[in-house]
Amino acid sequence: MTDAQETAADSPLRTTGGAPPDDVETAPIPLLEPRDGIPPVIADDASLAEVIAAFAAGTGPVAVDAERASGYRYGQRAYLVQLRREGAGTALIDPVACPDLSALSEAISDAEWVLHAATQDLPCLREIGMVPTRLFDTELAGRLAGFPRVGLGAMVESVLSFILEKGHSAVDWSTRPLPEPWLRYAALDVELLVDLRDALEKELERQGKLEWARQEFDAIASAPPPEPRKDPWRRTSGMHKVRRRRQMAAVRELWQARDRIAQRRDVSPGKVLGDAAIVEAALALPPNVHVLATLNGFGHRMGRRQLEQWQAAIDRAKALPEAELPQPGQPVTGPPPPRAWADKDPAAAARLSAARAAVSALAEQLTMPQENLISPDTVRRLCWEPPKPVEEETVASALAGYGARAWQVEQITPVLVKALSVKGVQSP
Secondary structure (H helix, E strand, O other), rough: OOHHHHHHOOOOOOOOOOOOOOOOOOEEEOOOOOOOOOOEEEEOOOHHHHHHHHHHOOEEEEEEEEEEOOOOOOOEEEEEEEEEOOOOEEEEOOOOOOOOOOOHHHOOOOOEEEEOOHHHHHHHHHOOOOOOEEEEEEEHHHHHOOOOOHHHHHHHHHHOOEEEEOOOOOOOOOOOOOHHHHHHHHHHHHHHEEEEEHHHHHHHHHHHHHHHHHHHHHHHHHHHHHHHHOOOOOOOOOOOHHHHHHHHHHHHHHHHHHHHHHHHHHHHHHHHHOOHHHHHHHHHHHHHHHHHHHOOOOOOOOOOHHHHHHHHHHHHHHHOHHHHOOOOOOOOOOOOHHHHHHHHHHHHHHHHHHHHHHHHHHHHHHHOOOHHOOOOHHHHHHHHHOOOOOOOHHHHHHHHHHHOHHHHHHHHHHHHHHHHHOOOOOOO
């Protein structure tokens, strides 16, 4: 049993199944009910004010989670926000009825927020005014600590020896009213987050990685919102089949038409028209709706009006002058794909091979995924254009310039210097 599991076994957790058995490693307990019951959903200003006061008066970290309606609604907005804090209990807030939670965010701004996979929830929380100043990410902590499975259910089971029911993770959270089983599930998602955080903190400290984790958490909390993705239509599934520029234009026109419709109807774009249908239509470039209707995804269930709007998008692509057709591929801002290195720059290919082997060996030694030790993109950039001369100071400076945290620079610099300095590898 790890120190983290011992911490969990000693914590005063309660379930309907009773206290944990002595052999918690082999007999995890299903967590069936929140310890304080299912709280009412907060959906008005007066109730929200009470929650804000209660959480401001609470103590310790605040467990935070959000539920979205991915695959059902347009965008990634939050449809339920769950919080739990010592002295305040659990709160379930409807952000549709209470769309501005900035006052709540301010009330708990001095507390550490505990989230699982924080980067997934922070964008939708930011939209409703909730932005942490400090956080602890239990998924990332699990990765750094070397846990093989880092989903919330797996972490709770392996660290705390409780089983979370995960049957409602992919439901349509925009449903109103939310069914009681869903609310129970939502409350249980924050029930043990602080307990998990405490256990993982002790495990990270035992492994000498706690400061590393803190640097990672600080980087997440201070990161600016991501820039909007350029040419998002290029990520259409199956896009690799589309080679001609006119066909690419058809993908773009169909994707943009679909996005406008999905946004207007507030539904997932995939429910309007599938990616496979977009690609098939772009490849075929049908001359009229009759031919379009014979393609997969445009069958008998689709009405004449819908067919006409998709045909109109295809016709717009056909009518574009050559100068306005999209260029194949996206502008390359970094190194070329590694598969091309051997031909373009054999020395760079050798550097990359040596560096990858060194990073892999160190990650295994530190018991963590390679991508958490250092970004693969950073390694590629460094190997394509290594600093001159290749020495610890210049490599460390380059790593920091690519956004590596101080702990990463300290750990990875010596092995990268060695990899880039292998005879016949270092650039002239």
